[in-house]
């Protein structure tokens with residue numbers, strides 16, 4: 181069994197245990213007044229919702245200690261799915277209570293207690309907005325930066341409000357010790373949220389970077405090279421990524437993730453290559469050398485280990501070549517002799533980013549580069565169309581337990597390749613995927 185499975189189960193258990201703490205605190209406490217089953221169930225759903233929402237803040241805070249081996253894409257996918265479950269709990273809490281005993285409608289009646297009614301209604305509305313704005317952000321045209329502010333703000337409001345509500349309800353939370361334990365469990369993740377959004381930028385100020393140069397690349401992309409200013413740079417593994425902010429202050433809404441494209445042997449001089457897809461990336465060609473930059477990381481588990489396997493297979497689509505470039509440049513510097521295959525899909529031959537350098541790398545590394553072009557030029561004699569199961573079978577070496585696959589590209593390519601390889605008998609534990617389109 182791959183070591184990742186027990187570790188994933190361990191992190192899942194940690195998550196579940198933390199999320200259950202408010203419920204556990206309530207069950208340990210013996211309330212004086214006995215209530216019916218459905219009322220108790222309604223109260224428990226609320227406490228469970230509070231626990232889940234609090235722990236949700238821990239797992240997306242890019243804390244390097246939390247499940248680093250699982251990768252950001254898996255963690256965010258989990259966060260998204262559990263977020264929907266948390267919303268259902270938040271909605272089920274008042275619904276079950278009111279259906280069990282209509283007297284609980286008074287909680288939402290402004291004539292009984294205006295502040296309480298407004299805050300509870302706002303909490304429910306906020307939970308709905310939180311989830312819907314995340315699921316349909318692109319459809320409603322909400323810019324990523326504003327969504328991030330909204331998401332953090334609403335999460336803070338719902339969790340602090342939920343804690344206040346649980347403490348004031350006073351049924352399961354009577355007694356100073358119970359209140360302190362409950363507040364601790366909820367406030368610790370809140371502290372981490374403040375750390376993620378505020379203190380981390382303060383720490384970044386101690387390790388500034390400057391733009392050393394920009395370089396236009398094929399495929400409507402730009403490479404930005406950054407130089408460490410007055411510190412020893414950033415030690416990373418090829419395949420990892422950073423969050424980058426450009427400009428005088430690290431307290432900017434414009435913080436974007438990019439994979440390292442440069443060799444891991446140069447921690448003081450790092451580079452990333454970005455495709456111009458939106459407002460931030462479109463400005464990269466005009467970034468002036470000398471511009472201040474702020475770097476957070478490294479992150480990610482998309483890391484090859486040539487010493488661990490007999491062969492490494494790299495599969496890229498478009499700008500998904502960037503982390504793979506970092507791998508190849510690092511392997512070249514380190515004189516790696518593990519056989520390598522690169523399947524690289526693009527629409528047009530003219531837009532194949534790094535195509536000349538890949539030819540050079542194929543001379544010095546034991547590397548076979550196979551270009552796959554969906555709209556090839558007239559004289560093209562290489563592979564055409566898209567990467568699919570048939571092409572993988574024809575062009576890749578036979579699978580064995582010591583082959584690892586690294587896939588990075590647009591979602592349709594990744595979905596097709598992952599499914600095809602699994603169908604061909606490749607164990608999912610030997611497939612490493614890096615998804616750029618996470619949010």
Ligand SMILES: Cc1cc2nc3c(=O)[nH]c(=O)nc-3n(C[C@H](O)[C@H](O)[C@H](O)COP(=O)(O)OP(=O)(O)OC[C@H]3O[C@@H](n4cnc5c(N)ncnc54)[C@H](O)[C@@H]3O)c2cc1C
Nearest residue numbers: 324435436437438439453454455457458459460461502616
């Ligand atoms: C782990 C990872 C590594 C990446 N590496 C690369 C790379 O090496 N090269 C490359 O070209 N692209 C990479 N990306 C994608 C890159 O981050 C986005 O293309 C970029 O942030 C788009 O910003 P924009 O404002 O120009 O475009 P927009 O039009 O604002 O955004 C386009 C899409 O990019 C995503 N995005 C936008 N802003 C952010 C943000 N601040 N944080 C996270 N996602 C955002 C959203 O899904 C959005 O819908 C990577 C993404 C991830 C998650």
